[in-house]
Amino acid sequence: MEHMNYAASAFSVPLLLLLAALAALLLPLFIRALRGTQGLMALGAALAALTFFRLAPQVEISLFNGAIALNPASAYLWLFTLGVLAAVLALSVYRPPAGEENAGEYYFLLLLSALGLMALIAAGDLFTAFIALELLSLPLYALAGIRRSKPGLEAAYKYFMLGALGSAFTVLGIAVLNALYPALTFDALGQGTPGPLALAGFLLVISGFAFKTALVPFHMWVPDAYEGAPTQISAFMGAAVKAGGVVLLWRLFSLFDGGPVREIFWWLAAITAVGANLAALAQTGLKRLLAYSSVAHAGYLAVAFFGGRQGFEAVLFYLPVYAMATIGAFAVALVLEKDERGPQIEDLAGLARTRPWLAAAMAAFMFSLAGVPPLAGFFAKFYAFAGAVTAGYTGLVVIAVIMSAVSIYYYLRVTVAMYMKPPAADTHAEPAGLAGAVIALMAAGVILAGIFSRPLLAAAVGAARWF
Amino acid sequence: MTELLTNPLSLSIILPAAAGLALLAVPRDNEPLLKGAALAATLATLLVTLKLYAGFDPALAAMQFRLDLAWIPAYGISYALGIDGISLLLIALTALLMPVSVLASFSYIKEAQRGYYVCLLLLEAAMIGVFAALDLFVFYLFWEGMLIPMYFLIGVWGGPRRIYAALKFFIYTMAGSVLMLAAILWVVAAQHAATGVWTFSIPALYGAALTPEAQFWLFAAFALAFAVKVPLFPFHTWLPDAHVEAPTAGSVLLAGVLLKMGVYGYIRLAVPMFPRGAAEFAPWLAALGVTGVIYGSLVAWTQRDMKKMVAYSSVAHLGVVMLGVMAFEPAAVAGAVLQMVNHGLSTGALFLLVGVLYERRHTRMIEDYGGLAKVMPGFAAVFMIVTLSSIGLPGLNGFVGEALILFGSFLAYPWLASLAVSGVVLSAVYMLGMYQAVMFGPLRHTENKILKDLSPREWLYLLPLLFFIVLIGVWPNPFLRRAQAAVDSYIQLAQPYPAPPDTLPAVVVRK
Numbered sequence: 001m002e003h004m005n006y007a008a009s010a011f012s013v014p015l016l017l018l019l020a021a022l023a024a025l026l027l028p029l030f031i032r033a034l035r036g037t038q039g040l041m042a043l044g045a046a047l048a049a050l051t052f053f054r055l056a057p058q059v060e061i062s063l064f065n066g067a068i069a070l071n072p073a074s075a076y077l078w079l080f081t082l083g084v085l086a087a088v089l090a091l092s093v094y095r096p097p098a099g100e101e102n103a104g105e106y107y108f109l110l111l112l113s114a115l116g117l118m119a120l121i122a123a124g125d126l127f128t129a130f131i132a133l134e135l136l137s138l139p140l141y142a143l144a145g146i147r148r149s150k151p152g153l154e155a156a157y158k159y160f161m162l163g164a165l166g167s168a169f170t171v172l173g174i175a176v177l178n179a180l181y182p183a184l185t186f187d188a189l190g191q192g193t194p195g196p197l198a199l200a201g202f203l204l205v206i207s208g209f210a211f212k213t214a215l216v217p218f219h220m221w222v223p224d225a226y227e228g229a230p231t232q233i234s235a236f237m238g239a240a241v242k243a244g245g246v247v248l249l250w251r252l253f254s255l256f257d258g259g260p261v262r263e264i265f266w267w268l269a270a271i272t273a274v275g276a277n278l279a280a281l282a283q284t285g286l287k288r289l290l291a292y293s294s295v296a297h298a299g300y301l302a303v304a305f306f307g308g309r310q311g312f313e314a315v316l317f318y319l320p321v322y323a324m325a326t327i328g329a330f331a332v333a334l335v336l337e338k339d340e341r342g343p344q345i346e347d348l349a350g351l352a353r354t355r356p357w358l359a360a361a362m363a364a365f366m367f368s369l370a371g372v373p374p375l376a377g378f379f380a381k382f383y384a385f386a387g388a389v390t391a392g393y394t395g396l397v398v399i400a401v402i403m404s405a406v407s408i409y410y411y412l413r414v415t416v417a418m419y420m421k422p423p424a425a426d427t428h429a430e431p432a433g434l435a436g437a438v439i440a441l442m443a444a445g446v447i448l449a450g451i452f453s454r455p456l457l458a459a460a461v462g463a464a465r466w467f
Numbered sequence: 468m469t470e471l472l473t474n475p476l477s478l479s480i481i482l483p484a485a486a487g488l489a490l491l492a493v494p495r496d497n498e499p500l501l502k503g504a505a506l507a508a509t510l511a512t513l514l515v516t517l518k519l520y521a522g523f524d525p526a527l528a529a530m531q532f533r534l535d536l537a538w539i540p541a542y543g544i545s546y547a548l549g550i551d552g553i554s555l556l557l558i559a560l561t562a563l564l565m566p567v568s569v570l571a572s573f574s575y576i577k578e579a580q581r582g583y584y585v586c587l588l589l590l591e592a593a594m595i596g597v598f599a600a601l602d603l604f605v606f607y608l609f610w611e612g613m614l615i616p617m618y619f620l621i622g623v624w625g626g627p628r629r630i631y632a633a634l635k636f637f638i639y640t641m642a643g644s645v646l647m648l649a650a651i652l653w654v655v656a657a658q659h660a661a662t663g664v665w666t667f668s669i670p671a672l673y674g675a676a677l678t679p680e681a682q683f684w685l686f687a688a689f690a691l692a693f694a695v696k697v698p699l700f701p702f703h704t705w706l707p708d709a710h711v712e713a714p715t716a717g718s719v720l721l722a723g724v725l726l727k728m729g730v731y732g733y734i735r736l737a738v739p740m741f742p743r744g745a746a747e748f749a750p751w752l753a754a755l756g757v758t759g760v761i762y763g764s765l766v767a768w769t770q771r772d773m774k775k776m777v778a779y780s781s782v783a784h785l786g787v788v789m790l791g792v793m794a795f796e797p798a799a800v801a802g803a804v805l806q807m808v809n810h811g812l813s814t815g816a817l818f819l820l821v822g823v824l825y826e827r828r829h830t831r832m833i834e835d836y837g838g839l840a841k842v843m844p845g846f847a848a849v850f851m852i853v854t855l856s857s858i859g860l861p862g863l864n865g866f867v868g869e870a871l872i873l874f875g876s877f878l879a880y881p882w883l884a885s886l887a888v889s890g891v892v893l894s895a896v897y898m899l900g901m902y903q904a905v906m907f908g909p910l911r912h913t914e915n916k917i918l919k920d921l922s923p924r925e926w927l928y929l930l931p932l933l934f935f936i937v938l939i940g941v942w943p944n945p946f947l948r949r950a951q952a953a954v955d956s957y958i959q960l961a962q963p964y965p966a967p968p969d970t971l972p973a974v975v976v977r978k
Contacts, residue, residue: 390652398649416633420622
């Protein structure tokens with residue numbers, strides 16, 4: 001009975017988001033007074049969901065013949081998704097990315113995408129995961145180009161073409177696996193050693209999700225998409241979509257004890273850490289820099305996989321810490337942006353003089369992403385690498401730590417511009433407003449979540465047991 | 468949790484950190500309050516370390532003032548602190564140099580003062596933390612955390628090439644340290660595999676059962692991180708840039724404290740944890756140290772910028788210290804510990820004196836001066852004492868340390884020790900040459916004729932350093948006695964094939 005209660009309460013959250021999505025889309029069509037309030041509706045729904053969301057009892061509740069599995073792990077990640085969503089919505093209210101006439105569509109699509117992510121997290125079988133992935137991705141293609149400007153359309157186009165290719169791989173792989181494992185549930189997929197055909201199927205599925213997670217060499221869409229999409233959507237892609245991909249990849253990764261799949265993951269992790277960090281060195285645009293940084297972090301997360309259970313605990317700790325820094329950095333970019341491509345790094349020159357608190361927060365995000373103690377990013381990296389070393393993958397960790405030393409350079413360039421260069425003549429002095437609240441919250445998070453990492457780590461450890 | 472504040476060791480870390488954060492609440496333009504609060508906080512920290520010094524029992528070999536609070540139990544990480552005589556001396560040095568640095572910054576720093584004093588105080592917390600940490604994770608946290616305030620000190624308040632210097636400093640140190648992080652994880656995982664316990668406790672990891680091959684690589688990873696910091700030749704290239712570009716207080720703390728962290732790392736971590744690896748590397752590290760002595764001295768000789776000369780002389784001095792540390796002889800190690808303090812005092816004072824000149828004339832070039840003894844007699848006298856201390860004149864502190872190192876290391880590395888003596892001779896050549904060019908001769912530049920002698924504030928921060936320079940020179944015993952037990956246990960832990968565990972010294976046993 002208690003379980004049914006929990007299931008009901010858990011389902012009221014997606015239902016609430018769905019209702020809010022429909023309300024944002026439809027109500028203003030009929031009630032003129034509600035035009036312009038779509039953002040507040042969506043934000044209100046997300047905040048209400050965050051407030052009333054209950055953490056799951058320590059059981060797994062399987063629904064719809066195992067298509068959806070509610071357990072503490074999915075609850076943890078749902079909470080994470082809601083948090084990211086609320087932050088992105090707040091940024092959208094702060095500065096609407098779409099015109100008045102598109103506001104309804106914008107929030108509708110964003111909420112649907114978040115619903116897709118929640119379904120992906122709770123998916124109990126591979127086919128549900130695929131449908132959820134599409135529900136997550138399709139709205140994002142439209143959102144990336146919602147401004148219908150040239151960079152926006154380029155972003156949407158690239159994202160869509162490569163995303164569709166990834167989806168094609170995934171669905172082909174699922175078709176192959178379906179022939180061998182009719183149930184397609186993750187439990188069934190883990191049975192026995194896969195033959196060559198099954199292996200091919202797994203690899204196709206993995207490459208499809210590697211597109212979403214943006215592992216090198218499946219990352220080509222990322223810089224353009226992050227740069228051209230509205231900054232709020234870039235933040236959502238960087239923080240939330242990646243999390244969905246990572247969770248799915250972990251579920252596939254953990255089906256194998258060794259063999260070619262692990263070997264391929266080893267190479268994916270290593271190439272991602274090396275390639276993304278080297279490419280990031282050459283970036284001049286802040287959003288492109290953050291795009292490559294997000295690819296690099298996907299690499300570190302893949303390294304963490306090798307730590308097994310302990311590694312996945314670290315992944316669950318890593319995701320919110322990384323998301324806070326990324327959302328915060330994109331929020332700063334949003335506050336400073338003058339055109340669609342967002343600020344160049346040089347545009348941040350002298351920010352420490354003109355807006356000291358904004359600069360301090362941005363510095364905290366950069367140092368956290370770089371993994372410098374005492375910021376939370378260091379703790380996250382430390383946990384991520386600890387598991388992999390314990391499991392004997394020291395070589396991979398050595399590659400990752402060397403590349404994270406390389407990454408220092410491009411993160412420091414941002415602080416150099418802010419603190420060590422004189423202010424540019426036309427400093428953009430947009431008040432930070434609601435974005436300021438988001439930035440302050442994220443900055444507090446990256447500063448405190450490391451030193452006081454016990455509660456978050458305990459939650460991650462508790463959740464990790466269920467995947 | 469109240470131990471965080473009642474334990475004086477922990478308090479000496481938390482006090483400056485909390486004061487630094489509290490300064491953020493002070494309005495940016497309230498100069499007197501910012502300066503006064505920064506000075507008060509560093510003086511209060513100095514008082515706390517005096518309490519440590521007074522309460523320290525030199526007879527005990529074990530760690531003292533221990534604190535062990537579970538922090539991240541899932542990984543066996545605890546906020547563990549404790550000091551032996553070596554850390555005690557270095558913490559005392561840090562706490563002494565801090566109010567001096569703050570006082571020296573009062574007129575030097577004119578822009579963004581709030582951020583400056585915040586960085587100084589956070590830096591102090593991290594520096595003391597490095598010397599007090601008894602948990603590898605905590606050590607690494609302070610070790611790397613120290614980079615952020617120092618990076619800003621150099622990059623924001625530094626000279627014309629400050630951005631280059633700050634980036635180079637940060638990236639060199641970070642690049643050196645990341646492999647140490649991998650090595651730390653490896654050691655802890657290996658210890659876990661052997662004992663089933665997760666622990667980052669440094670004493671508990673002494674004598675961990677590791678194969679000679681593992682020790683070789685682990686020592687190499689740690690040694691690289693520390694070699695960059697010391698800095699050992701050829702990892703020293705960040706140092707002249709950082710020292711020259713940093714503001715005076717930054718140079719004082721870089722030379723006075725940060726370089727010691729590297730040497731301290733060898734003493735506290737690399738050697739005792741991997742004695743067999745250390746045995747393989749020690750002659751090479753000693754040789755690199757001596758190379759640094761000769762190279763640093765020769766390069767210093769050719770410098771025309773006083774700050775650069777002092778910076779290269781640091782490479783030479785630290786080279787001698789490394790020779791002592793790697794000799795594993797009681798006299799040499801004790802000398803190295805004392806020489807670390809000496810170098811902090813005398814090189815710190817030299818940077819302060821160069822800063823005094825720079826504030827008046829805005830140049831550090833030797834040829835821009837000459838005959839200063841006529842207009843600044845007090846300054847000339849102080850400069851003389853400090854110069855003599857730096858070149859190791861008997862009766863002043865530098866002599867005691869260098870002599871002990873050379874005597875001690877002669878037993879282990881006769882050839883290297885003999886070569887190192889040449890560095891001592893060379894240092895006399897270039898330092899006295901610089902002194903002569905700056906102080907004596909005619910007053911060639913008219914701008915120099917109106918230079919003012921030391922102000923009361925400048926006397927105030929130079930006198931404590933002079934006091935210790937003379938005190939250690941004539942009466943080094945109280946300082947050596949405090950380090951004695953720690954030095955002995957270092958040498959014992961450094962034995963590659965130690966005696967059976969039950970005869971190991973008390974530090975090995977976790978309480």
